[in-house]
Amino acid sequence: MKFPILILRALTAATLVPALHAQAPLTAQLTPVQRDAEIRELRAELLSISRRLDALVSETPGLPTDGRNTAVSNSALASEPTAAVPATAPSAGPRPPAVESADARNPEFLRDTTLGFAFDGYYGYNFNAPLGRVNLLRAYDVTSNSFNINQVNVIVEHLPTPTARMGGRIDLQFGQATESLQGSSANEQRPQVWRNLFQA
Secondary structure (H helix, E strand, C coil): CCHHHHHHHHHHHHHHHHHHHHHHHHHHCCCHHHHHHHHHHHHHHHHHHHHHHHHHHHHCCCCCCCCCCCCCCHHHHHHCCCCCCCCCCCCCCCCCCHHHHHHCCCCHHHCCEEEEEEEEEEEECCCCCCHHHECCCCCCCCECCEEEEEEEEEEEEECCCCCCCCCEEEEEEECHHHHHHCCCCCCCCCHHHHCCEEEC
16 A cells, blocks of 8 residues: 555655756855755745645555655654744645535535526506406417416426435426416316426
């Protein structure tokens, strides 16, 4: 189980050594004050990388978390007088996203559930002034000089996920269009019972 750490150490060493050799001529031209500041900055960055690696190792199942997998000893870095960590150094562990804390307050069955709504309304006026404001031989705009709700839809959908393999969808409809389209007493018994249930 230590192979990933060894490979990471080898890659880190292979990456840092050429970079240090490439910077050697530049380092020789620095003043002692600049060299000390650069050393402090490099040590702080190395300590930050070491802490990140420790956090990743502790999250990897099966690896020991007693500090033996640390790429660079924190105590060795901390013992140096110039190894102060800057205030902007990242935290040791990854922060959980804010969405998880807000989502944790919701009940389990409401997660990944989608709610949909639709509204279709109109105002109709018949200049022929029909008796009783009833438009004859009309399926949808059956009344004149009035506001009407043609159709209201309510959709609740919960798709299956790898963790919750059960899902479903239900569509409910209300309004004059539903009365005209969904069932008729001529071809089914008690259509008013199932009329508002479009699909499930």
